[in-house]
Amino acid sequence: MHTISKFIVSSVLICTPQLALTIDATEEIKVTPLLKTQESWDGKKIAYPTGTAEVTAMQVEIAPGAETGWHLHPVPSFGMVLEGELEVELESGQTLLLKQGEVAAETVNVYHNGR
Numbered sequence: 001m002h003t004i005s006k007f008i009v010s011s012v013l014i015c016t017p018q019l020a021l022t023i024d025a026t027e028e029i030k031v032t033p034l035l036k037t038q039e040s041w042d043g044k045k046i047a048y049p050t051g052t053a054e055v056t057a058m059q060v061e062i063a064p065g066a067e068t069g070w071h072l073h074p075v076p077s078f079g080m081v082l083e084g085e086l087e088v089e090l091e092s093g094q095t096l097l098l099k100q101g102e103v104a105a106e107t108v109n110v111y112h113n114g115r
Contacts, residue, residue, distance in 0.1 A: 028066030
C-alpha cells in the first residue's frame with residue numbers, strides 16, 4: 001500500500017489493559033490515544049462480572065511502506081480504516097485487505113502484521 005493508512009483500533013480490556021494494544025509508536029507509526037476510561041459518559045463504572053474493565057480507543061497512522069510489526073491482542077478489539085488501505089497478514093499467511101470505511105474484528109491471541 002502506498003498511501004498513508006489511518007485506522008482506529010478499539011478494545012475492551014479485562015484486567016490487563018497494558019497488553020491489549022501492542023503496536024508501538026515509531027517514526028513510521030503514529031499512535032494517538034482517543035479514549036481510555038473505566039467509566040461510561042454518564043460517570044458510571046464499566047463493569048464485568050469479574051476483573052477491572054477498561055475501554056481504550058486510539059488512532060494509528062502507518063506511513064507508506066511501514067508495518068506495525070508482528071503483535072497480538074489478548075482481548076477482543078476492532079479496527080476501522082479511515083484513509084488509505086490496510087493489509088493484515090496472519091502467521092498462517094492468510095491476509096485481509098481493508099479499504100477506507102471498512103471495519104474488521106481483530107484476531108485474538110493470533111500474531112499478525114499490518115501494512
